[in-house]
Amino acid sequence: MTRILVFAEISGDKEPSDEIISYCMKNFQNAEINAAVFTTNNDTHRLSATGLDNLYLLINENFLNYSTEIYKKAAVDFLKTHEHDIVLIPATPSGRDLAPGIASALNAGLTADCTEISLDEDNLLNATRPTYGGKLMATILSKTTPQFATIRPGALKFSGFSGKENTKITEIYPEIDCSKLKTSIISYTKKQNITDWANAQIIVAGGRGLGSKENFDLIYKLCEKIDAQPAASRCAVELGWADAAIQIGQTGSSVSPKLYIAFGISGAMQHIVGIENADRIIAVNTDRNAPIMKISDVSIPADAVTVLKTLINEFYV
Amino acid sequence: MDKKFKILVFIKQVPDTDDIKWTENNTIQREGLDSIINPYDLSAIQTAVEIKKYRVKNAEIIAASMGPAQAEEALKQAIALGADRAFLLCDRKFSGSDTLATAYTLSRFVKEKEPDFNLIICGQQAIDGDTAQTPASMAEKLNIPHINGCKSIEELTDNSITAISETKTSISKIKAELPALLTIDAKGTYIQPRINDYIRSQDTKIITLTSGDISADKERTGYAGSPTYVKKAYRAMKQRKNTIIEENYIEAIKNEITSAGGGQT
Incomplete structure (x- = not known):
């Protein structure tokens, strides 16, 4: 069975990943739909009741604010031990920052800022994106697994969750050696009045x-x-x-x-x-x-x- | 003599996407398409020039581009804008590269030719592909930190950089150890070449490097090294039945607004 993973709620942006999860549940019913979230605690997560097959909680106190370096390492380590065929990441600013580093570390193909996705007869991800300043649409496939794509917020319409029961919840505690970090986030301000x-x-x-x-x-x-x-x-x-x-x-x-x-x-x-x-x-x-x-x-x-x-x-x- | 503070600026020559013409088959007419330096990369050059001018005494700016022979023009322009020297990575084995293969190739260049760099500056994205993936992918290959969407530099020392990164949704101040990679959003206004630099650009030889010169694994460059491929490409267009309303259009708009559930008249 095709295993699809969505990195959800990066930087706390819920809607972009909800759109992807909802779209996958509706359109890829024969696939396993999983999500991974970066979180600071093992509290019951809102995505645990949406109908995912697996919800992976990546738990570490350093996940409080988005950091490329910390998130990237945790995501790469996670994907090495939890193999997926397809990995979808919202094309939010943080998602677009994170995705290329992960894909590069795994030497895997990544399609940026897609506005349509589908699975073909071989269950391969067909990721369609605007290019040449939006003048040309290109459908892109990847020869490597996982097949990575970032998905443009708003491109896939949210149409509810399946609500299927028995989501398996797995707690994962990535290790982060703070003494080895090369970046530090001195301050982080989420802009107010983000457009809805x-x-x-x-x-x-x-x-x-x-x-x-x-x-x-x-x-x-x-x-x-x-x-x-x-x-x-x-x-x-x-x-x-x-x-x-x-x-x-x-x-x-x-x-x-x-x-x-x-x-x-x-x-x-x-x-x-x-x-x-x-x-x-x-x-x-x-x-x-x-x-x-x-x-x-x-x-x-x-x-x-x-x-x-x-x-x-x-x-x- | 003090060791130089090396700034590498990667640039890309792109078709002017504001000037695209279509063939009868709705494919892009590639012949005769004007090539320009990706506007975001002009901002990257500008940032490097400002660092050299105002922040670091002994800076050297090295521009590099992967592309066909004609990309030499873009590199000459980079010198005219203030780069000290330039490399063109030009080899048939590089053609057809996706972002992963490009990042690999550029990282091979860095490791082979300029391993003692202090800073890499890239435009945040290119206007043809708009993927914004190559810089972060390259930073991973070089195992260096990167700061995306750098708006301004707060502090630059011998071993660290502190910058303000601004995205659509957040503003953050990030400190990164050097060497590091910065990506720059388009600034909207661009520096002009100075006469002396322009003359220098005409006299400077752009050094061309092949796959062999940077010891690249041919399985990891160009088509062979690109995991992604285009299955199909088509002109973006959705047809709507177009109605032109010349009179009483205020009424028409009001009705549309009301039926979409907005406002009270």
């Missing part, structure tokens, strides 16, 4: 076409009125109008809301790939030929700022 893309029903995004930071702020105003999540194109972030935390697309996030409204966004491929899973897309842009106007459900050739201002006045809080 997974629960966003409506996302309103702004781009360079808005013309100024002042105009970009209209995005926040509209979002407040209609209870939507604000988002930004890479351009808007690079211009300093919006925080990188709300950037969509390659190196940003993928989203799958019911409705996505793009104001003044031209639609670089990386952005388009990031919003592909939205149910509906509306684009407002004076440039009729902007790429986003071609791929939207509804395109409105109009001035984004004027439309935003009008809409804000149309809604009560």
Whole structure:
């Protein structure tokens, strides 16, 4: 039986690994679905009641904060003794930092930041990812085991856990020789207000076409009125109008809301790939030929700022 | 003379992904595609130049790239931007490398040619592959610590570096023993070559190294050494039925918002 392992909740990010576990349970029913978590204690873990076949608790007090060096060694040692066919790691910043080191130590292939995964007739992992700035999708296989992939947060939709009983829980106590460590984390601050893309029903995004930071702020105003999540194109972030935390697309996030409204966004491929899973897309842009106007459900050739201002006045809080 | 503080900067020549054209079969038209230095790597060069200028008296910047002969241009540019010398790892045996094979090849270069390095600086990712995997994979091969997404350097001594690493979700201050590897996010603004450096770049010979020169195991480089392979590639596109609304669009947007469950009018 194909054994799949998910490294879950790295840096405390639950949703990205929940999405992967949920997707695997639903789509790979003939496989063994396991998870490993880095934790500081052997308290009952929330993942113990989700329907995993195995939950491995990697326990050490030094796992409190993410550290590449400490996590990598523990993960490599664990995988040497607990063999898996497929290892999936969320493509969060910590996951993308951790995965290449583990795969390199095991001389195994790793596919980065995948947006789709499937198993083929030979039960090999087919990992699909956007490349060339999101312009090309590539399905990548690995000749070595374990087959590693990092999975982009938001790319696989969460659809509940199987809730199957009899999860086997194994406590593992990796040894860490602190005197040999080459790095120390002097301070670690988790950014507040991390964007909750997974629960966003409506996302309103702004781009360079808005013309100024002042105009970009209209995005926040509209979002407040209609209870939507604000988002930004890479351009808007690079211009300093919006925080990188709300950037969509390659190196940003993928989203799958019911409705996505793009104001003044031209639609670089990386952005388009990031919003592909939205149910509906509306684009407002004076440039009729902007790429986003071609791929939207509804395109409105109009001035984004004027439309935003009008809409804000149309809604009560 | 004091021992030099060696900074290795790895760069990659990439196609300008903002300028991609498609063939009729929806494959990328590779001919005539402009090649540029990966923008993240420009930031890596810039960081090295700043260290040399402001932090370490006796620094030497060595640029290296694995790629075809034409990548020599990128290395000349690196010298024009302030690198002291440069190596091109160029061999047919290197072609088709995935991130693991690339990391192995680069680590062989380091071990063979510049084993007494103090710091390696890489761009955080390349705009063609966007995998961001090679630096961390190489750090593992060299058994050195790495700091990802380095935003600024707080302190640099003979045997350690303290840097601020910023990601989408966290900010941390990390101290690492040297030698170490840093990856740099794109800074958005780039240094320009100085005239003297530009002239020097034209006169500097880029040293080309083959698989044999770095004692690489041919089973671990190029296609042979790459565990991953592309099964298929296709143009990213999902077709939607596109409707253009020229009038009463405010009403239309309001209706869409309401049916998605948002707002009160």
